[in-house]
Amino acid sequence: MEMSSRSLAVAVLLLLARLSAPVESQSAETTTGDCSGQDTTFELRTGYVFTAPEEILDTRPDTLQLSDCIDNCRANSSCSALNFETGLCVLFRTNAFDTPEALTKSQFPVYTIYAQKICLANASELCVDRPWAYEMVPSFEMSAFVREKKTAATRRACMELCLNEKTFQCRSASYNAVSGECSLSDMDRFSVTARSAYSTTPDVDYFETNCADDPVKMCDFQRTEGRILKTVDAVYQDVEDEEACKSLCLNSNFRCHSFDFGDTGEKVCRLSHHSASSLSQIQDPYLEIPEAKTYELTSCYNVTIDCRSTDMIVRVKTNRIFSGKLYAKERPNSCVTDVARGLEFELKLGYQDLGCDVKQEGPGKFFTEVVIQHHDQIVTSQDVGLALRCSYQLQNYTLTSGLDLSVASRVPTIAEESTVVPGPTVLMKIAARQGGDVQTAQVGDPLSLFFEIQEPNTPYSIFVRELIATDGVDNSEILLIDSRGCPTDQEIMGPINSMNGTSKTLRAPFDAFKFPNSDVVQFKALVTPCLPTCEPVQCDVQDYLGYHRQIESLGKRRRRRSEANGQDPHNLLVVQSIRIADKFQAAADTSPAKTKTASTESEVAVLRNSDGLLNHHSDMPPCLNLLGLLMAGALFLVAQAVLIGAWAFIWQKRRQTKMAETTIESDRRFFSTTYANNAYATS
Structure with missing residues (x-):
């Protein structure tokens, strides 16, 4: 006949009540020694029961949590040990240290959990909010996976060595009471399930910590x-x-x-x-x-993603010893990490590494899949596949204030494991060499470009490369800082230097210049954030005397993604403009110089600079005024037209006179001939 769930619960409680019936509630109060500057915690022994009826402080039925039973003992200064079964808590004023004969194995068909107070240095700090610090198994030893062996005078000293270990996460320790040897390990019975890793050894006690932080995701x-x-x-x-x-x-x-x-x-x-x-x-x-x-x-697998400017790093922490591979699904041979008996491992996937083949889904969006494979050669049902994403929001935002233009960018990281890495907001401004914003300047004024991260507590640093100046009219431009981060012409702009010893604020000094066709100079630069600091690049430049020397500039050469697809989502584009006035102005008191050309007269103004000096040397010929030349040419053409007209008029008059004379002579001859003929006829 099958037992229902409710009847089963009742039967279990009745069984526990019968087993605890001989135990009577007592309320004696005695004073126990304190920990003398050490912290109080508890040590468990599963399957053991403490039998000392005369030492019972209190019996608490209906206690459903071991932590509640431990808290009751912790709050009672007279309590030294306890027995716990589901639904029953019994407190004692003494413990197995004082009366070892009272501690025996639990009798079938139930088993009891025994706990006693212990004093361990730094327990409250290193084992926060944990009811107990260790579980002890007598005559039991971890014979494999020992990370370090030390000497300890007592069992408690061995526990403290494990609890305070700094170089690795100590999960268990084995203490040999005869030799005083304390063997520390980063494994325990849950991370190493193979029975061959353990052995039954007299005079050795095994301690397993409850203070380790295990992964609790993807379990x-x-x-x-x-x-x-x-x-x-x-x-x-x-x-x-x-x-x-x-x-x-x-x-x-x-x-x-x-x-x-x-x-x-x-x-x-x-x-x-x-x-x-x-x-x-x-x-x-x-x-x-x-x-x-x-x-x-x-x-369990805790997976975190570190999304950086040039790559993503996937880090895996597991609760069970892992031997196998972590690799990119599409590149299992070229992008892989081999793991041998580890609890923590990682894989770096470069965005520009063809061997890892990270996909770019869009501007600033990267995607890949990795596999946690347990077997060295084949994929099995216990393997885990992970989809990883890093997303950088690199849209350009323009903030306008007078002539100040800047681009702000937020860089949140989006991944399956909710990894978020805030990025910097970078402002570029133009200021005087020693500081102080400027709105306008004149050619030759000492200025500097400042690149500054606005967030004071950001972990990022920055470097600048591909800084160009444009005129904004006909797209004339000049490269000032190349792709390596080095100045192209030190006479125009010097190297980029850090301010206050940090690469969160950079400065690039230059003397004000302008383009011939515009008085507005616009600067554009690619600013790349890096963690934790940006390494300066060594630049080979030529000084004023023609000698080559090495200087440092805060830039870093790397193969750009733009070489592959025309864009690089890791750079911040910053823009700034300034109006540069020419120093050459027309002098108001200068009399125009005159020159004659082809019967015309034109005026040529000689420009003087702001200091009142001639722009050109005195022995150089002045420049002709274009309007004067045009007027002279026009007058010359008019004069030619007048001459041609006069000549045509005179020529026409002469022709008419000659024709009239010819007509008169013809008439005269006609009349003479007629008169002669008439005279002859008469005679």
Whole structure:
């Protein structure tokens, strides 16, 4: 006949009540020694029970959490130890140090968790909000994965060595009472499940910390049918569903490794720091129930992404020892990290590294997929695939204030693991050489370009490259700082220097100049943020005497993505303009010089600079005025036209006179001939 979940819960409670019936509540108060400057915490022993009826301080039934039982003992200065079974907490004024014969193994069919007070240096600081610091397993040793061996006078001293270890995360320690050897390890029974890593060794005690921070994301739980634990660390009621119970396990104040839900009552969630890998010393730790199921934590992966200006770094932290590969899905051979028995590993994926083939989905948006592969050659069902994204918002924002133009940029990082890296806001301004903003300047004035990060606490530094000056009229431009970050002509602009010893504010000195066709000079530069600092580049420049020398400039040459697709999402484009006045002005008191050309007269003005000096040397010929030349040419043409007209008029008059004379002579001859003929006829 099958037992219902509610009847099972009642039966378990009745069994616990019968087992605890001989224990009577007592309330004696005694004074125990304090920790003398050390911190009080607790040490657990699973499967052991402390039997000392005359030393009982208090019996607290209906205690559903081990942490509550421990807190009761911690708050009572007379309490030195406790027994805990699910639903029952018993406090004692003495402990196994004082009366070791009172501590024995729990008898089948139940098992008890025994805890006693211990004093450890820095426990409250290094084991924050954890009910207990260690669990001890007597005559048990981790024979493999020992990171460091030290000498300790006592078992407590060995615990302190592990707790205060700085070079690695100490998860367990084995102490040999005979030799005084303390073996520290970054592994424990949950990170190394192979039984070959452990051995039964007399005179050696094994300690496992509860203070380590395990990853609690992307966790897998293996379901085991037909059984649940007899004793658990915490019981919660009115839990909504199995997923909520899982969340309670992953976010508990102890290292939870298993849970069951709904098997001892409706909406009842039970959590335990134990799993099958840590219960090998306990006889029959499970209660066999056909319809029950227990979920045991297998592996967790905390994945973080560091999105940087030139690459992304994926870092993986796991709770179980990993040997295998972490590689880019599309480039498993050229972009890979081999891992041998590690709990933390990483892979760097360069945006410009063809071997990693990171995809660019859009301006400033990068995507790739990586695989956590356990086997060296094949992909199995336990492997994990991850989609990684870094997104940089690099749109240009123009802020206008008079002639001040700047581009601000925010750089949030978007990834599957919610990694956010704020980027800098960079302002470029034009100022006097020693500081102070300027609106206008004259050719030759000593000025500087300042590049400054606006956020005072940003981790970024910056370097500048590809600084150009344009006239804004016919797109005439000059390159001042090249792609390496070096000045192209030191006579025009010097190297970029840091201000106040930091590359968060940069300065580029120059003397004011202008273009022939415009009095506005616009500066544009690519500013690249870098972490944590920007390394200066060595520039080979030629000085005024023609000698070559090395100088430092805050730039850095790298193969630009623009060489591949015409854009680089990692640079910030900054723009600034200034009006540069020419120093050459027409002198008001200068009399125009006159010159004659082709019967015309033109005026040529000689320009003087602001100091009243002639722009050209006195022995140089003056420049002709274009308007005067045009007028002289016009007058010359008019004179020619008048001459031609006069000549045509005279020629026409002469022709008419000659024709008249010819006509008269003809008439005279006609009349003479007629008169002669008439006379002859008469005679």
